[in-house]
Amino acid sequence: MSGNKLTYAQLLETNNLIQQNADETYWLCATRTVQESKIFPVSAYILFSYLNCFYRYPVLLKKLEEHMSAEEIGDRARNSGIKIVAWTIPCFYLLGREMLINWGVIKPTDAVDDVIYVMDFWKRFQLSWHRNNGNLTNRMANHRGQILPEQRLQVYHADAFECRIGDELHTAAQNFMATIAQYGFLVSCECRVTTHNHGPYKISDTREMLVREFRELSEYDYPWLDGVGKDIPYNNLTVNMVLEGININLLDDWGSFESEPEMKPEHIVAVGLYTQDNLTHVPMPVGMGSREELTATFNDLNARIKAATAKLWEQMAGWTRDQQLDAGALVYFAIAKEMAHIAGCYEAEDWMMIDERTERFRPLLNDEYGNLFLGELVGYISTPSQRMHDYYMMQHTDLPRRALSYFPYSMLNDTDYAPTVGPMRPGVSNLPPKVDRYRTSQGVMSQEEYNRASREFVPDPCNDKFRLLCTDWVKYHYDTPLADELFKLEQQHSRLLKGKGAGLTRADIEALRAKG
Amino acid sequence: MTKLLVDTDKYGYQSEFAVVEAYNSAVKDLMRQRFAAAGKPWREFVFGPDAAVVTKADMEAIEARLLDLGYRFTPSAMSSAIERPEAYKDAGLNNPDFSFEHEGAPTAAADAEGRELRGAGDNVVTYEKNMSGIARYVRTSDKVLEYLTNGVPADTIAIVDDSGGTLTAPVLEKFKGVLCAGGTTRSHLAILTREYGIPCLMNSRLSGIKDGDRVEIEISARAKTGEDYAHGVDASARVWRLTRG
Numbered sequence: 169m170s171g172n173k174l175t176y177a178q179l180l181e182t183n184n185l186i187q188q189n190a191d192e193t194y195w196l197c198a199t200r201t202v203q204e205s206k207i208f209p210v211s212a213y214i215l216f217s218y219l220n221c222f223y224r225y226p227v228l229l230k231k232l233e234e235h236m237s238a239e240e241i242g243d244r245a246r247n248s249g250i251k252i253v254a255w256t257i258p259c260f261y262l263l264g265r266e267m268l269i270n271w272g273v274i275k276p277t278d279a280v281d282d283v284i285y286v287m288d289f290w291k292r293f294q295l296s297w298h299r300n301n302g303n304l305t306n307r308m309a310n311h312r313g314q315i316l317p318e319q320r321l322q323v324y325h326a327d328a329f330e331c332r333i334g335d336e337l338h339t340a341a342q343n344f345m346a347t348i349a350q351y352g353f354l355v356s357c358e359c360r361v362t363t364h365n366h367g368p369y370k371i372s373d374t375r376e377m378l379v380r381e382f383r384e385l386s387e388y389d390y391p392w393l394d395g396v397g398k399d400i401p402y403n404n405l406t407v408n409m410v411l412e413g414i415n416i417n418l419l420d421d422w423g424s425f426e427s428e429p430e431m432k433p434e435h436i437v438a439v440g441l442y443t444q445d446n447l448t449h450v451p452m453p454v455g456m457g458s459r460e461e462l463t464a465t466f467n468d469l470n471a472r473i474k475a476a477t478a479k480l481w482e483q484m485a486g487w488t489r490d491q492q493l494d495a496g497a498l499v500y501f502a503i504a505k506e507m508a509h510i511a512g513c514y515e516a517e518d519w520m521m522i523d524e525r526t527e528r529f530r531p532l533l534n535d536e537y538g539n540l541f542l543g544e545l546v547g548y549i550s551t552p553s554q555r556m557h558d559y560y561m562m563q564h565t566d567l568p569r570r571a572l573s574y575f576p577y578s579m580l581n582d583t584d585y586a587p588t589v590g591p592m593r594p595g596v597s598n599l600p601p602k603v604d605r606y607r608t609s610q611g612v613m614s615q616e617e618y619n620r621a622s623r624e625f626v627p628d629p630c631n632d633k634f635r636l637l638c639t640d641w642v643k644y645h646y647d648t649p650l651a652d653e654l655f656k657l658e659q660q661h662s663r664l665l666k667g668k669g670a671g672l673t674r675a676d677i678e679a680l681r682a683k684g
Numbered sequence: 685m686t687k688l689l690v691d692t693d694k695y696g697y698q699s700e701f702a703v704v705e706a707y708n709s710a711v712k713d714l715m716r717q718r719f720a721a722a723g724k725p726w727r728e729f730v731f732g733p734d735a736a737v738v739t740k741a742d743m744e745a746i747e748a749r750l751l752d753l754g755y756r757f758t759p760s761a762m763s764s765a766i767e768r769p770e771a772y773k774d775a776g777l778n779n780p781d782f783s784f785e786h787e788g789a790p791t792a793a794a795d796a797e798g799r800e801l802r803g804a805g806d807n808v809v810t811y812e813k814n815m816s817g818i819a820r821y822v823r824t825s826d827k828v829l830e831y832l833t834n835g836v837p838a839d840t841i842a843i844v845d846d847s848g849g850t851l852t853a854p855v856l857e858k859f860k861g862v863l864c865a866g867g868t869t870r871s872h873l874a875i876l877t878r879e880y881g882i883p884c885l886m887n888s889r890l891s892g893i894k895d896g897d898r899v900e901i902e903i904s905a906r907a908k909t910g911e912d913y914a915h916g917v918d919a920s921a922r923v924w925r926l927t928r929g
Contacts, residue, residue, distance in 0.1 A: 205848030272712035346879035353849040531743040536757040552696025
């Protein structure tokens with residue numbers, strides 16, 4: 169039974185948070201089908217990762233909060249970007265729980281303290297990260313992800329360089345984005361966690377802006393990028409892309425987007441390039457001094473990333489299946505590790521290892537079982553634990569299915585359950601050990617140096633003076649010196665806006681762009 | 685006999701797929717035995733030291749029992765079948781005479797323009813005109829390495845098994861077009877072909893197209909959206925064989 173007395177309200181809220189993820193899990197997965205790869209046993213490693221999340225997240229997320237609260241991590245993530253943690257933390261974790269329920273290894277009542285905590289952590293992080301739109305998820309915003317405040321958007325809007333299909337900048341940007349997207353899939357063993365999009369943001373009646381984040385490009389946490397990523401000078405890159413003549417009508421919690429009409433290269437009419445991490449105050453422009461410089465920068469990065477892609481592909485094509493399984497599972501499981509960097513408590517032993525409790529199940533995870541069991545869990549929603557009574561109608565399909573099991577309320581009276589999976593257990597890995605070298609915006613550091621720097625660093629927009637100065641405060645105080653100071657922080661590296669302060673409107677920015 | 689909670693289930697009784705049911709039942713059976721042997725309440729057993737007696741060796745034994753019955757797994761990653769040929773079916777990846785023969789692939793005799801319908805797929809991006817090229821199967825890392833070393837032959841429309849972006853990563857941008865037998869227009873390969881501006885059909889159901897055949901793909905067809913998938917709307921683009929290779 170639980171160490172703390174459970175309440176009815178706690179279970180009601182937790183089941184609600186579970187259900188919000190359940191509906192979206194089906195929708196997201198049904199539009200993708202089961203992912204397969206000739207190189208990676210993808211479904212098998214996904215299942216492996218779910219188990220690792222179930223056994224390790226409760227302890228690791230609590231460890232983060234010993235250093236920084238989930239909501240403060242949300243503030244930092246909003247300021248410096250983050251991978252796709254929105255859907256992944258709760259769903260990977262809960263799908264691990266679902267697997268174990270179907271195996272009879274746990275009951276739906278077990279690990280209740282852990283689940284309540286993980287879901288509450290996720291909720292607080294999400295609410296903070298989504299502070300500027302008030303939603304818990306993109307799904308709740310009808311699949312829209314407006315994360316950034318006006319002062320950041322004004323800089324992105326102002327400094328983006330115009331381009332047209334066929335010109336040098338457009339060609340360079342388009343080539344770069346294709347190359348980096350492909351590298352991202354390879355780095356993350358066939359998944360999309362290194363690429364994240366948010367927006368759209370309205371630029372004019374005919375233009376919208378999409379912000380695209382490409383993360384973990386250089387030598388950082390993944391052992392397979394040691395050496396391979398050495399010549400990529402930025403670990404994270406952000407491309408803001410202005411689109412004309414289309415409406416981004418869907419941006420989901422995986423960071424994928426759709427548009428009406430469908431997006432084509434000719435719709436891209438302006439671009440900008442930045443780098444940021446948890447040690448930057450605000451995004452740092454990359455090659456943004458002129459159109460020519462930006463074109464050359466895209467071309468240079470494109471060549472570096474292409475070279476790294478070929479090296480990485482050759483390395484990965486030579487891996488054993490166990491190495492592939494470990495790497496893929498660790499990419500999925502460790503999606504939350506960026507939070508550990510933000511909090512300054514990252515340890516490779518925590519995030520780059522398969523827990524020994526997870527490891528027990530490795531022999532089950534052949535390709536066929538992996539594909540079919542994952543397909544049942546997230547596509548067909550057909551495992552026994554997911555079947556409901558015949559009157560039940562699941563969102564999207566109307567079938568009597570529910571993707572994720574609730575906690576039964578009867579457990580308030582029945583105490584034969586274990587509230588937590590308990591402390592961390594040792595981990596194993598078939599991959600080479602990680603070289604103690606992490607590329608950050610402040611240079612290459614050891615793990616210890618990086619953690620220390622992270623603990624000591626507070627980005628200016630997140631310090632006590634500015635942290636609570638939200639859009640609703642700006643609305644009524646834009647004419648104050650404090651608002652000017654807040655905006656000037658963002659404008660400090662801006663080509664067109666440096667020192668302009670808080671009074672500009674979107675139309676003013678357009679006028680400044682027209683003047684050049 | 686000791687029962688687990690999930691042994692009593694009014695609505696769910698077994699998994700859809702036999703191999704899933706076989707494995708899941710075997711793990712449940714193991715848990716029944718270990719729980720009975722522990723002689724403790726569930727709350728003390730489930731995450732306690734007794735549960736740790738469910739071991740990797742137990743899971744290996746579950747697999748061994750299935751293999752002993754003659755069952756062989758269908759591989760998806762190349763490494764699986766290469767490392768354990770005794771456990772996996774031969775995927776025929778190196779058969780030079782291979783062709784996809786998908787159930788439900790639409791086929792028809794040659795039309796007035798001499799185009800023989802040989803399949804259909806989900807169009808990723810609509811282009812003004814259809815496109816033709818030489819069909820070439822790309823199913824192994826050896827083939828990719830060959831292309832990486834010697835270059836991709838001109839006019840190649842690559843036919844690939846699955847919707848991943850990793851197998852073809854170093855050579856994808858050199859393809860004229862892609863026919864993918866898996867995935868959807870929101871899968872990774874679809875995202876990448878869109879970024880590279882390479883015409884692509886996902887979820888392709890093909891029949892009788894062999895390496896070297898000249899094919900035409902209907903990339904002028906409507907692109908299939910996420911909403912189409914969610915509501916089961918068919919938006920297939922056709923694939924024709926023009927000449928035998």
